[in-house]
Amino acid sequence: MVTCTVIHPNTGIGFELAAQLLAKGNYHVLLACRSPDKGYAALQRLQSRDLPGTVCFTHLDVTDDASIHAAASQVEKDYGRLDVLVNNAAIGRAQEDDLRKKMRECFDTNATGPAILGYAFEELLRKSDYPLKRIVNVSSGAGSIGRMFDPNRKAVTHYGRTIHYQASKAALSMVTAQQALDFAPHGVKVLCWNPGFTVSELGPFNKVEHGAKPTEEAVRPLVEIIEGGRDGEAGVFLSEDGKSYPW
């Protein structure tokens, strides 16, 4: 069994990723959620599908170091290693009106959390002998600085100003690049991927009527990345359509 931790799989892309991995039969998926109620509800929904893989819940809040280290200790105790880590949690709409607070909130969840998680699980990933061991950071095209200056880019205006989200995802690119270099000696790949506009709870416009694609469609390329299908494209920001974005 490949032991895979999916961070925040209770809704949207994370939930569908857990379902698609479980359907394959060779994954043991750890649902790492901050809310035990939502986590156990997701666990029940997945178990009711009678998929061949195995699944369990672990508590983890990406903004809380104690919970990150407790989750890593639990994984160490239960499995002695980790094969795949998917950093999926993010917020698009910070609760705060004040920009400084919004920036803090988004950076804490979207960039600092994955950075701390990567290092917290580094030793467990190092211990894995799975040949495709890796971290996949789910990012966003909104964090691509190169795209900002592309005259053909369609600017997303319906959310208003989202500099807090964009800047936090740009920071996630640097977290990915630094950890890709740091973990390479352990044989651990660190990749960054944008799912594209998808139905989820991320914001009020993530709905079919606004052009968002279904999660089933969005997640298939992520499974391909987890299974090494795009390993030839080292050091790029992978996009949803099989191509890449400028960093």
Ligand SMILES: NC(=O)c1ccc[n+]([C@@H]2O[C@H](COP(=O)([O-])OP(=O)(O)OC[C@H]3O[C@@H](n4cnc5c(N)ncnc54)[C@H](OP(=O)(O)O)[C@@H]3O)[C@@H](O)[C@H]2O)c1
């Ligand atoms: N959907 C899109 O169009 C789109 C496009 C580009 C990139 N993405 C990226 O895809 C990933 C998944 O997002 P999604 O679209 O599936 O959105 P989602 O349905 O809102 O899922 C995001 C998850 O992150 C968790 N989360 C929120 N705040 C958190 C915090 N402070 N600490 C820990 N976890 C927290 C949420 O848990 P709770 O339920 O407990 O709040 C939720 O399960 C994100 O990284 C997002 O940036 C999505």
